[in-house]
Amino acid sequence: MNALKKQKVFFTRFFVNLFKPLVNNYVNRNIILLIDLIITLIAAKSASFLVATITDTPFNFLKFRWEILVIILVQGICFLLFRSYSGLIRYSNFRDVIKQLQVTTTSVILLMLINFLYALNFGEVITPYAGIVIYGFIAFSFLFIFRLSVKRAYKIIQINKVKAQKAFILGIKPNDISMAEGFISESSEQVEIIGFVNTEEKILRKLIFNLPIYSLEQIKNSSNAPKNIIVSDEKLKELRNSNSDVIPTLLDLKFKIYKLPELQNLAENNKQPSGALKEIKIEDLLQRNPIKLNNEKLFDLYKNKTILVTGAAGSIGSEIVKQVIRFKPKKILLLDQAETPLHELCICLNKFYPEIGYEKIVANVRDKKRLKDVFTTHQPQVVFHGAAYKHVPMMEENPIEALSVNFQGSRNLADLATKHKVENFVFISTDKAVNPTNIMGASKRSAELYIQSLAHKNNHNTTFITTRFGNVLGSNGSVIPHFKKQIRENGPVTVTHPEITRYFMTIDEACQLVLEAGAMGKGGEIFVFDMGSPVKILDLAKHMIRLTGLVPGKDIEIEITGLRPGEKLYEELLADKETTLPTHHEKIMIAQATHEFNETKINLLSNLLELVKTNNADKAIEALHLLVPEYQPASLDEQLKA
Numbered sequence: 001m002n003a004l005k006k007q008k009v010f011f012t013r014f015f016v017n018l019f020k021p022l023v024n025n026y027v028n029r030n031i032i033l034l035i036d037l038i039i040t041l042i043a044a045k046s047a048s049f050l051v052a053t054i055t056d057t058p059f060n061f062l063k064f065r066w067e068i069l070v071i072i073l074v075q076g077i078c079f080l081l082f083r084s085y086s087g088l089i090r091y092s093n094f095r096d097v098i099k100q101l102q103v104t105t106t107s108v109i110l111l112m113l114i115n116f117l118y119a120l121n122f123g124e125v126i127t128p129y130a131g132i133v134i135y136g137f138i139a140f141s142f143l144f145i146f147r148l149s150v151k152r153a154y155k156i157i158q159i160n161k162v163k164a165q166k167a168f169i170l171g172i173k174p175n176d177i178s179m180a181e182g183f184i185s186e187s188s189e190q191v192e193i194i195g196f197v198n199t200e201e202k203i204l205r206k207l208i209f210n211l212p213i214y215s216l217e218q219i220k221n222s223s224n225a226p227k228n229i230i231v232s233d234e235k236l237k238e239l240r241n242s243n244s245d246v247i248p249t250l251l252d253l254k255f256k257i258y259k260l261p262e263l264q265n266l267a268e269n270n271k272q273p274s275g276a277l278k279e280i281k282i283e284d285l286l287q288r289n290p291i292k293l294n295n296e297k298l299f300d301l302y303k304n305k306t307i308l309v310t311g312a313a314g315s316i317g318s319e320i321v322k323q324v325i326r327f328k329p330k331k332i333l334l335l336d337q338a339e340t341p342l343h344e345l346c347i348c349l350n351k352f353y354p355e356i357g358y359e360k361i362v363a364n365v366r367d368k369k370r371l372k373d374v375f376t377t378h379q380p381q382v383v384f385h386g387a388a389y390k391h392v393p394m395m396e397e398n399p400i401e402a403l404s405v406n407f408q409g410s411r412n413l414a415d416l417a418t419k420h421k422v423e424n425f426v427f428i429s430t431d432k433a434v435n436p437t438n439i440m441g442a443s444k445r446s447a448e449l450y451i452q453s454l455a456h457k458n459n460h461n462t463t464f465i466t467t468r469f470g471n472v473l474g475s476n477g478s479v480i481p482h483f484k485k486q487i488r489e490n491g492p493v494t495v496t497h498p499e500i501t502r503y504f505m506t507i508d509e510a511c512q513l514v515l516e517a518g519a520m521g522k523g524g525e526i527f528v529f530d531m532g533s534p535v536k537i538l539d540l541a542k543h544m545i546r547l548t549g550l551v552p553g554k555d556i557e558i559e560i561t562g563l564r565p566g567e568k569l570y571e572e573l574l575a576d577k578e579t580t581l582p583t584h585h586e587k588i589m590i591a592q593a594t595h596e597f598n599e600t601k602i603n604l605l606s607n608l609l610e611l612v613k614t615n616n617a618d619k620a621i622e623a624l625h626l627l628v629p630e631y632q633p634a635s636l637d638e639q640l641k642a
Helices: 002-024 029-055 066-082 094-122 129-161 174-186 216-221 233-241 246-252 263-269 282-286 295-302 315-327 339-352 368-378 392-397 399-419 439-455 479-488 507-520 537-547 599-613 617-627 636-641
Strands: 165-170 191-198 211-215 228-232 256-260 306-310 331-336 358-362 382-385 424-428 463-468 471-473 493-495 504-506 526-529 558-560 579-582 588-592
Touching (some): 029 066, 029 129, 165 174, 174 191, 174 228, 174 233, 191 216, 191 228, 211 216, 216 246, 228 233, 233 246, 233 256, 246 537, 295 315, 295 507, 306 315, 315 331, 315 339, 315 382, 315 507, 331 339, 331 368, 339 358, 368 399, 382 399, 382 507, 392 399, 392 439, 399 424, 399 439, 399 599, 399 617, 424 439, 424 507, 439 599, 439 617, 471 507, 479 537, 493 537, 504 507, 507 526, 507 588, 537 558, 599 617
Parallel strands (some): 165 191, 191 211, 228 256, 306 331, 306 382, 331 358, 382 424, 424 463, 463 526, 471 504, 493 558
Antiparallel strands (some): 579 588
């Protein structure tokens, strides 16, 4: 037994040292081609030896006959045609095996054809047909063994350098098995798959690829199990849509959960599975299914158009800019009062979208004269108005500022849009405008009303559209970055109330729906987005703590601080007297308002503007109450009763 072990160690070291130059560096592809040609020569000589043995003819291995040259020449041409030498040998996989098979089969067919034509002309074959077939088998076997040996040697060397992390695959469905096969076939030096974790009720088999299948209960009770698990993007969506508690359970067990993108995305990006692994984030746990856009209609609306985006440097504005680029606009006008974030956005556009034409415009939406210059100079055809003050507690202390930007600024832009014959004006509102209990929400609602009043007039050609959605994950000032900062500082994580809930969607999802709504609007609609189910902020905080490998209430404390001024316990997407109508897009509905824009309502809008201009905060708030009668600052007790 010891002798066998010593032999195994000797041969392992021999192959490692033999192939070390090949696996430690990126070897020139011409060298690989040369090695393949040498293998071809050896295979041809071996085939000649076997044929000579069978036919009982003399054979000299060192003698170089012209027939061998023909075989090498044909095989070399096939190598060049199929470029079978161009991949990294250390990452050879099943696709490379198929390519070598194609190369060898083509070579055999060509050699037989040459043999046949030679026999027609000269009455004899270059080499026996059986010899060509034997050569094909030997050549394929040698080429395959060479690649397998290099790959194995590379794996041994890397294991000696860095110990691979052991991990489970979550699930035993075909996609989960394909993912595991990818890791195993790529022989990743970073990750070693040691088994599967079954999430179904029944286990129909005990082994996959000779790896054991465990139940969730088994890894719960095992103290020696590695704390790494890999989940595919598709599996994550499945668990999320079924409201499964598998992911929360794994997080409670302090598992590090890694996400692998869909397999076709890996193939498109030429990534190895281990290189595409990323730890899951809170966005992965809350994001819904991808949105399907009507790209043809969006191209019709945005292609070759000059598009103005206000608040362009903000999280929503910058994402709208990036998404509208793919519809090939003529030019994008980036308007924002924040100089540094606008500069950073321009750096990003120069790096990733050098082909796009844009103008950077530092301006404040309250300054109508400055805005007039922008419209006169650039003549935008589509406007996305996202500039706004949105921090609820801060706006409670600065109500005139909230009204000045959110109402007056929106009014300035809407008026200029009609005057300069803008085709589409998309106003980005908020769910806080529904039955508002704070100045921020009420100011956005007053802007909605003014934009709807313009939409009801027939003296212009601008299509006015309002979009309304809830909180956006990761946006500037949202709860996610705030919680991340608190967790980095070891807590406590502060939640205003244990029952407070919010609707969430990701930035890309929100902006895609804004673009879609902008294309489907006829004028005057308030589009409401399907935000899914509301999320308890307390649960969100716990999830985020678990994602860092810590335990809520033990490693990081959660502190209840009480509702802030103007903060709602629950948020709504529709007002009490509003109903919704479906659209062709399953995630977009139309909120039908009951407001009539009579003379009284128009006068209230004008009066509010004058009071804002004169900085009369008290009178402006009184006027706001008359314009938005549903604006009722509510106490916590009233909210709980509701």
